[in-house]
Amino acid sequence: MVAFLDLRAQQRRIATDLRRRLDAVLEHCQFVLGPEVAELEAALAGFCGAAHCVAVSSGTDALQIALMAEGVGRGDAVFLPAFTYTATAEVPLLLGAVPVFVDVDARTFQISPDALAARIAAVRAAGRLRPRALIGVDLFGQPADWPALSAIAAREGLFALDDCAQSFGASLHGARLGRAADATAISFFPSKPLGGYGDGGALLTDSGDRAALYRSLRSHGEGTTRYEVLRTGINGRLDTLQAAVLLSKLTVFEDELAARARIAAAYDAALAGAVTVPARVPDSVSAWAIYAVLLADAAARTALQERLRAAGVPSAIYYPRPLHHQPAYRDAHDGTALPVAEDLAGRILALPIHPDLTEADVAAVAAAVRG
């Protein structure tokens, strides 16, 4: 039996340090915004070279706080890929803005800069919504095409937000993600490459003004004292215990990223010719959150899933529906066809990948894929 994710094996690797970290929190009892939160923020900013990091309660709340800080709301268009996790689209809607779904690149599966430019032009021509923000998603561990996306955002006057929930640890052109956009949102959901033991997230930015707003917004919009309320905020803080867990996980994060890359290379070699994989983004290092393969059609995917199940190999579909086809978002969509996202949803499949997958596991998965 191959595990899709093995959090127990990882826990054994950090057991001593983890206990020490948790015991320290149980000792000082500062369970909200305790010293571990600031220590984690400094470590994460240092990891990617960003000037500021603000830890928050989830990746979704990171996205929401970032858009709240820009005043995104009614009448605003927020551009985002149609092929991503639901959280990316839910946040603009919660703030009264409209998500404008953009198709993805057929080779890399990342948001397409050409499609983005066309969607912005169409929204401007329609004149109903004000183009305000772009949420680019680094899908499956790979970086989106940030040089192209940022150039479009700058030209169009859009706030550029990097939804890096799946891909913290990845690099593009020699630089770790965290500074590619105006702000970067990351997630510590347990299954992400840097996962905690519960929900958590963070915002990274080089802007001191933005970081100050994020700190205020995550604590009910507070000012310099707790009982001065400057703006409508949320309760969006990261628990001290989660910060302690993440500090412990950070001690092995680089090793885990290297292990994920090794396993992905082993899959690439073992599966060559048998399945299509997303094109690797040039001059980048993936965080390998997900190892995706593309089958010929939905029937081939179902057949492969059954073959894998029989061999004791779990698999998962990210994502079975493009967001513009979700019941919750259909009404927000203007009806534009997004053929690549629609096609991928019908035939994509994720194979197990985690730092503790063995060579024998990879061989077993590859044998099942090859049939």
Ligand SMILES: *Cc1c(COP(=O)(O)O)cnc(C)c1O
């Ligand atoms: C996981 C994820 C999120 C949300 O993160 P949470 O911490 O679960 O709230 C947002 N966007 C993408 C692309 C994700 O994969």
